[in-house]
Amino acid sequence: MTPETDKRGRPVLFVLSAASGTGKTTVAREVEARVPGLFYSVSATTRARRPWEKDGVDYHFVTREVFRAWLEHGNLLEWAEVYGEYYGTPRKPVMEALKDGRDVLLDLDVVGKRKLQALFPGQVVSIFLFPPSLEVLRERLITRGVESGKLEIRIQNALREIEGAQEYDYWIVNDQLEEAVEALASIVRAERQRSYRFPRIPLQRSAEVGA
Amino acid sequence: MTPETDKRGRPVLFVLSAASGTGKTTVAREVEARVPGLFYSVSATTRARRPWEKDGVDYHFVTREVFRAWLEHGNLLEWAEVYGEYYGTPRKPVMEALKDGRDVLLDLDVVGKRKLQALFPGQVVSIFLFPPSLEVLRERLITRGVESGKLEIRIQNALREIEGAQEYDYWIVNDQLEEAVEALASIVRAERQRSYRFPRIPLQRSAEVGA
Numbered sequence: 001m002t003p004e005t006d007k008r009g010r011p012v013l014f015v016l017s018a019a020s021g022t023g024k025t026t027v028a029r030e031v032e033a034r035v036p037g038l039f040y041s042v043s044a045t046t047r048a049r050r051p052w053e054k055d056g057v058d059y060h061f062v063t064r065e066v067f068r069a070w071l072e073h074g075n076l077l078e079w080a081e082v083y084g085e086y087y088g089t090p091r092k093p094v095m096e097a098l099k100d101g102r103d104v105l106l107d108l109d110v111v112g113k114r115k116l117q118a119l120f121p122g123q124v125v126s127i128f129l130f131p132p133s134l135e136v137l138r139e140r141l142i143t144r145g146v147e148s149g150k151l152e153i154r155i156q157n158a159l160r161e162i163e164g165a166q167e168y169d170y171w172i173v174n175d176q177l178e179e180a181v182e183a184l185a186s187i188v189r190a191e192r193q194r195s196y197r198f199p200r201i202p203l204q205r206s207a208e209v210g211a
Numbered sequence: 212m213t214p215e216t217d218k219r220g221r222p223v224l225f226v227l228s229a230a231s232g233t234g235k236t237t238v239a240r241e242v243e244a245r246v247p248g249l250f251y252s253v254s255a256t257t258r259a260r261r262p263w264e265k266d267g268v269d270y271h272f273v274t275r276e277v278f279r280a281w282l283e284h285g286n287l288l289e290w291a292e293v294y295g296e297y298y299g300t301p302r303k304p305v306m307e308a309l310k311d312g313r314d315v316l317l318d319l320d321v322v323g324k325r326k327l328q329a330l331f332p333g334q335v336v337s338i339f340l341f342p343p344s345l346e347v348l349r350e351r352l353i354t355r356g357v358e359s360g361k362l363e364i365r366i367q368n369a370l371r372e373i374e375g376a377q378e379y380d381y382w383i384v385n386d387q388l389e390e391a392v393e394a395l396a397s398i399v400r401a402e403r404q405r406s407y408r409f410p411r412i413p414l415q416r417s418a419e420v421g422a
Contacts, residue, residue, distance in 0.1 A: 128406070171412075171413060187401040190400070
């Protein structure tokens with residue numbers, strides 16, 4: 001236990017969920033850059049990289065063989081198959097960050113969030129990010145090159161994901177990027193100050209020392 | 212209900228408690244200046260003003276007659292008698308701020324906090340501010356002109372107040388002022404995003420509009 005844990009609680013796992021097209025990765029990366037001691041966990045996937053995505057930034061893009069080998073070796077904290085493609089969270093970086101006393105920010109869907117809560121009871125804080133409106137979400141999906149024939153399916157998927165928001169601790173509307181970033185950064189900073197995360201009342205130890 | 216409540220929850224009452232000499236008022240005032248939509252409630256007291264205190268800033272300094280008249284007219288949200296002096300929270304400014312959709316920050320002891328929780332169930336968030344050590348607290352009390360004969364009594368009082376910290380939602384150690392201010396500001400911003408404070412899921416209404 002580092003001396004720092006006397007001033008803030010033990011590490012927290014922050015799960016950020018949002019419908020595709022909400023701007024989740026942009027918000028998460030900006031918060032990671034702004035808040036010291038926060039590690040952003042990049043998921044792995046077997047699905048094809050989209051033109052605007054970067055390997056190791058948006059996802060670790062891996063083959064099905066690599067993903068299956070990781071599964072066999074227990075290298076994934078949680079994983080899921082969605083429309084025939086695999087998605088998962090590499091275990092090692094997350095465990096190392098927690099061991100170092102850093103908080104972890106993970107980009108997961110509602111099922112992934114539930115798995116994490118089962119693995120780390122009492123240590124998971126969940127945040128759901130909303131687009132400001134369905135109209136804006138539709139525009140963002142068009143900008144990302146989603147074909148008009150698939151647009152309504154994507155919107156319906158988004159509405160289904162948003163149903164899951166009921167079970168999240170915090171809600172943020174991504175209307176102005178800067179406000180959404182500051183809201184998420186504040187949630188990270190605030191949760192570090194939760195009294196039940198501290199190993200003891202801060203001053204009691206020094207009271208003993210002073211006695 | 213303002214449109215704003217679709218993006219953040221309903222107003223919150225933040226109670227900040229600390230032993231005398233911890234720097235509570237400095238932190239509270241700086242947070243009020245930094246966070247829009249936050250109103251700092253100045254308590255009223257019958258005790259004598261200390262040389263470094265400002266009327267209307269640290270307290271509203273009033274006579275016993277005025278205080279008793281306020282009591283009779285129900286003008287105080289909560290009040291207490293401590294060592295023969297009265298302390299209380301003027302009701303009107305707090306109720307008006309809440310009505311305007313502003314959050315309120317109150318400087319109360321643990322008994323005042325409990326009264327507020329009874330008056331506003333589910334709307335109170337409590338924060339306890341610690342001095343970095345008893346040695347620092349002792350120095351600060353000396354700087355404030357506390358006589359050496361009374362110093363140990365004040366330290367014992369501080370330790371008794373700190374026992375009450377157990378029942379607070381958040382703990383902040385006031386080691387570096389800027390860090391303590393940022394921690395409290397973050398708690399205010401984060402609590403506004405709590406999902407259970409929102410009247411509804413943000414996007415559902417616009418889903419209906421778009422349908």
